[in-house]
Amino acid sequence: MLSAFLHAAKQRDATDAVDFPDLPAGVGNLPRLTEMPCLGESCRRCVTVCPTNAIQISEEDGTPVNTVDRGLCITCGDCIEGCPTQTISSERSTKTAVFRREDLILSNSKRSPQQPPTEVNLERGMFRRSVDVREVSTGCNATDLEVNATTNAIFDCSRFGIHFVASPRFADVLMVTGPVGRAMQEPLVRCYEAMADPRIVVAVGTCAISGGIHRGGYAMANGVTPHLPVAAFVPGCPPNPWSIIHGVCLSTQSRRLSLNRE
Numbered sequence: 156m157l158s159a160f161l162h163a164a165k166q167r168d169a170t171d172a173v174d175f176p177d178l179p180a181g182v183g184n185l186p187r188l189t190e191m192p193c194l195g196e197s198c199r200r201c202v203t204v205c206p207t208n209a210i211q212i213s214e215e216d217g218t219p220v221n222t223v224d225r226g227l228c229i230t231c232g233d234c235i236e237g238c239p240t241q242t243i244s245s246e247r248s249t250k251t252a253v254f255r256r257e258d259l260i261l262s263n264s265k266r267s268p269q270q271p272p273t274e275v276n277l278e279r280g281m282f283r284r285s286v287d288v289r290e291v292s293t294g295c296n297a298t299d300l301e302v303n304a305t306t307n308a309i310f311d312c313s314r315f316g317i318h319f320v321a322s323p324r325f326a327d328v329l330m331v332t333g334p335v336g337r338a339m340q341e342p343l344v345r346c347y348e349a350m351a352d353p354r355i356v357v358a359v360g361t362c363a364i365s366g367g368i369h370r371g372g373y374a375m376a377n378g379v380t381p382h383l384p385v386a387a388f389v390p391g392c393p394p395n396p397w398s399i400i401h402g403v404c405l406s407t408q409s410r411r412l413s414l415n416r417e
Contacts, residue, residue: 187246195219201234229392252402285316289326293333298360298393334362334376355386
């Protein structure tokens, strides 16, 4: 017993010292658009290699314009590695969650400037009270593992007042992972209906946002939005645990805004 206490005393604090830190250089993540000029139709490498058609190239006043839909991106990194001009590079920020689906669509068009990351308020306490989260997995093990990681000693989501519960009747937030195929659509809606108002939904991962590589198939696996209203979208395949915590924070801000309007 004494040796166990001595070992614990020698251990450093495992929890990240900085909330929502940037990812280390070289770590693969979501794509972002830089100010570097694109070769346009003469290249099209990013469009060709993307397995989900998340990237499009058009022209605006004779200048190539790139459009990247993070809601479709499976973070394979092929577009980043294949871009000869580095117009597309790796996103190092973990503050990638957004309120609206359209905010996941990035463009270097002068007519649609990129939006800065959506910030969460940490100075006055992240929540007025703790929130209980019920996760429903509709078929994405990779994202489920990252959701589990939010509870470990490194990320420790409980220090932000985020707790996972087993029953939707005790939940404030419904966290959905996976593409929501035909067999899971009714159970998901029933889980949402079992929650008390006010209730909010967070779509975590590309599959939950759009269906990802599964969209448009026979299973009708096109994500959460055809079935439930979504308060926050967390892109990535899978998202970083910090990004998942960021998404829950945003969703609770959305809930407070709706309550103030009421």
